[in-house]
Amino acid sequence: MMPEAKSLSVNGLGSTNGAGEHREEGFSASEQAPVVSAYRPRYAHIVGWGYHVPSKVITNHDLEQIVDTSDEWIRSRTGIAERRVAADPKETSATLGAAAARKALEIADVPASKVDLVICATTTPEHLFPATACLIQDMLGAHHAGAFDLSAACSGFVYGLAMARGHILAGDAEYVLVIGTETLSRIVDWTDRETCILFGDGAGAVLVAASEVPGGIMAVDLGSDGSGGGNLILPAGGSAMPASLETVSSGQHYIKMDGKAVFRFATRVMAASTRKVLERAGYTTDDIDLVVPHQANIRIIQNSVLNQLKIPAEKVFVNLEKYGNTSTASIPIALCEAIEAGKLKPGNKVVFVGFGAGLTWASCAIDWRTPVEKPEADWWKNTRRQATYSAAAARSMWRRAVRWVYEVLPDPEAPGRGEGHKEKEPAETPMREPASERIKDKP
DSSP, X not given: OOOXXXXXXXXXXXXXXXXXXXXXXXXXXXXXXXXXXXXXOOEEEEEEXXXXXXXXXXXXXXXXXTSSOOHHHHHHHHOOOEEEEOOSTTOOHHHHHHHHHHHHHHHHTOOGGGOOEEEEEOSSOSSSSSOHHHHHHHHHTOTTOEEEEEOOGGGHHHHHHHHHHHHHHTTSOSXXXXXXXXXXXXXXXXXXTTTTTTBOEEEEEEEEEEESSSOEEEEEEEEEOGGGGGGEEOOSSSSXXXXXXXXXXXXXXXXXXXXXXXXXXXXXXXXXXXXXXXXXXXXXXXXXXXEEEOOSOHHHHIIIIIIITOOOGGGBOOOHHHHOBOGGGHHHHHHHHHHHTTOOOTTOEEEEEEEETTTEEEEEEEEOOSOOSOOOOOHHHHHHHHHHHHHHHHHHHHXXXXXXXXXXXXXXXXXXXXXXXOOOOOOOOOOOOOHHHHHHHOO
16 A cells, blocks of 8 residues: 655645645645746847957968968968958957947847846956956946956857856846957967967957747857866966066967967867767757858868868858967857858858867857848947947946046045044054064974
8 A cells, every 4th residue: 555645845835745746735636726837948049240350461471571481381281361460559359359249239239238248258358357358348338237258268259158058048147248359469479480370369249149939059068178288378477477577588478389289189179079069959960051160270170070070161161261360259250251151041050169278179059040131221220329339438437537536535434534633643563573483483
């Protein structure tokens, strides 16, 4: 004979009988109203995109004047013909990122005031702190948004998409800006031909939105291997090697890379991560309409995506020739240009995949549902949008001015600030004996 089922009451909110059926207190099972679930599935869709690159172009022929190299040598080994460089000191990771973000918001037709979170993936932040994301948030006037930086090197943009998806699926955010922005030209040793030929500057951004429409970012795969951290590193400037005259004079604030080790790592993890994320999404390589890989080196893309995964070249978007390796910005810039080239349309299955310092790797599978037609120019909307950004700049200046006033004016409520008050001179602090001597005196 089976034992009688017992019910469990939780904080007086109701009970669950032995069959797992929920009961409200005070109702019999026969009187219990049918339970209607309030849960609605949420999906994370990319609804806006934009990119911005500096106007200054440095070609391979320009580099021939700086280091021992040639256009043919660079093209054959990397696939790069030119790269963009932030020559204007006013062009920074924050200004480039903000410009890209504005374009993404324009495509989505969403004001910055509706953004809940700004995630900035960057290897070249404005400062160690504050976060570059906070500076961009201020430039945009996204005054309701949280903001933080994400450091996963060239994998960072896909890491950012994973974070955005997580916040949206959890119900914490409706709109998340994910930005990849870099000024790598400022941490490149222009006398080192192994690295100076590779990197460029630029920014790309997407707006990720919550929706009940199935699709969007369907699966992600993130990975790391810190044992290879020394293979791609900027040695100085952190707590392990603080900035000093010695670190500057010895070039420790420039990118250092073991190219062969990074190449072997990249060709292995790019293919493996893509396979894993396709499996998680329930796709096969035949289902994929477009792959947007990290634009690091054409031979890495050929070896991993084309040769190992057997994905046709026409399904793989490459713009490496024009921009070089822009690290966190490479995938969003390539996405924008793929859309401009007509390579993407609603219903397509898309994969982003990248690798970077750390060592890190990341991929995501997307069921693209957003129309890609560029909206018609609307004079009134554009004017209002520009006015919003001008107001954001004015608001930022006003808040800085208010802080300055509070700093320079005396506080009338401070104790002892009355009329005739005279500041006391600080008492002389007695000299203390060295810590080593105090330790010796202990029994």
